[in-house]
């Protein structure tokens with residue numbers, strides 16, 4: 503039997519090429535996430551419960567990438583996370599939350615807290631706007647009063663179709679922060695807020711949908727509720743769904759893809775994970791709009807240790823990208839990215855974008871709290887097939903874990919770990935994108951596609967690898 507060689511990031515380097523680029527800003531990182539979705543930087547945050555919920559997804563989209571909300575939540579919770587992202591950045595919120603005037607102040611406080619918003623529109627029984635209550639109205643108000651008693655009745659509004667500049671003028675003139683948009687009969691068409699206007703100006707590179715809201719994706723599994731979950735996620739506004747299964751080159755994955763595409767033909771669909779050309783081709787033929795590549799490459803993955811299965815990540819991406827190119831379907835490299843150099847190599851070898859977990863795991867925007875150990879700060883980052891994650895899932899699905907459950911029955915394919923606390927994702931993405939921009943320049947390329955055409959990899963020896971690291975110095 504002949505052995506094929508499998509290589510990964512540390513086995514190779516990109517050979518420097520002549521470049522006419524004089525500044526990193528001359529490079530363009532725009533890329534395809536999937537057949538019909540473009541993003542402005544090639545980074546996707548992983549669908550893991552210690553990486554991506556709405557807070558992470560909002561920051562990823564603002565920076566120009568996208569976050570995929572993990573699936574280890576109830577359908578309602580996951581759809582709500584999607585909704586939170588969608589509502590975080592559009593210039594006009596389409597269905598602003600409202601309440602009727604007969605409810606109590608306490609009802610309004612509870613509702614605003616649940617929805618994590620700072621104000622509510624007040625409507626009559628015909629859904630016509632009759633008032634507004636904001637944080638300041640609710641502050642110190644007697645919780646037993648009716649909303650009618652404390653709401654502002656002469657609401658400043660604008661007609662549907664009002665321009666951004668006109669809205670700013672109205673908000674400034676009246677020194678207010680919320681501008682309900684109504685039609686001729688007084689029905690609410692939307693809400694423009696000062697915060698959303700500021701956000702829009704502050705994040706010019708943000709990835710947005712056609713209506714100007716941040717892009718967001720959400721993962722679904724292959725068992726049980728996936729159709730119902732898909733429907734709720736799409737209703738909440740998810741721009742793309744990701745079929746997430748450890749062994750994506752399986753009948754399980756294939757039938758899930760076919761079922762989702764049949765039920766929701768317009769749904770943009772990514773599926774994974776696979777690690778071979780045949781896997782990529784089969785998923786593409788089943789109807790996906792992008793293929794996620796990576797088996798056992800992740801920092802917390804022990805799939806290769808437990809099962810003996812996997813393909814070194816660079817080879818996996820190269821093999822799959824050849825097929826992706828034939829069919830015009832983008833490839834996402836998932837797992838094993840530790841540096842901007844790894845990301846550049848993944849892109850140069852044919853991936854259109856890179857999914858990252860551990861690099862984002864210890865940030866302010868990842869779920870979970872900061873722990874302190876020996877004076878250093880950490881956050882938990884765990885594999886979704888780790889024992890702890892599985893117990894978490896089971897107790898979520900069925901209530902508490904029963905004492906009869908034999909934990910030895912569960913074969914973990916991931917570990918639970920800690921990663922150093924790293925501050926905000928924004929800074930990490932600046933370093934990552936800066937490194938990739940430089941990487942493009944070393945390949946003599948202005949764009950990722952150009953880099954893929956120009957890229958020449960060279961295999962290196964262990965001595966070459968050692969030479970590539972800082973050496974013969976004491977690091978500060």
Ligand SMILES: NC(=O)C1=CN([C@@H]2O[C@H](COP(=O)(O)OP(=O)(O)OC[C@H]3O[C@@H](n4cnc5c(N)ncnc54)[C@H](O)[C@@H]3O)[C@@H](O)[C@H]2O)C=CC1
Pocket residue numbers: 723724725746747748749752754775796797798799800803805837885886887915916
């Ligand atoms: N990218 C990677 O290398 C890996 C990722 N993971 C992550 O862990 C999480 C849990 O993954 P799953 O166990 O797939 O999800 P899951 O718990 O939803 O299982 C999906 C179905 O696939 C079956 N299944 C699992 N491994 C299989 C295999 N090797 N062959 C045939 N059927 C198999 C399960 O029994 C179940 O019926 C996911 O988020 C996944 O992305 C897990 C292992 C490897």
Ligand SMILES: O=c1[nH]c(=O)c2[nH+]cn([C@@H]3O[C@H](COP(=O)(O)O)[C@@H](O)[C@H]3O)c2[nH]1
Pocket residue numbers: 548549550775796798799800801802803804805806836837838839857858859860861884885886887888915916917
């Ligand atoms: O073998 C595995 N067991 C797991 O428990 C597990 N959880 C996540 N993943 C995968 O790892 C990716 C993140 O990898 P990094 O931390 O290297 O960025 C993720 O995006 C996943 O593809 C797992 N793989």
Ligand SMILES: [K+]
Pocket residue numbers: 798799800801802803804
């Ligand atoms: K690994």
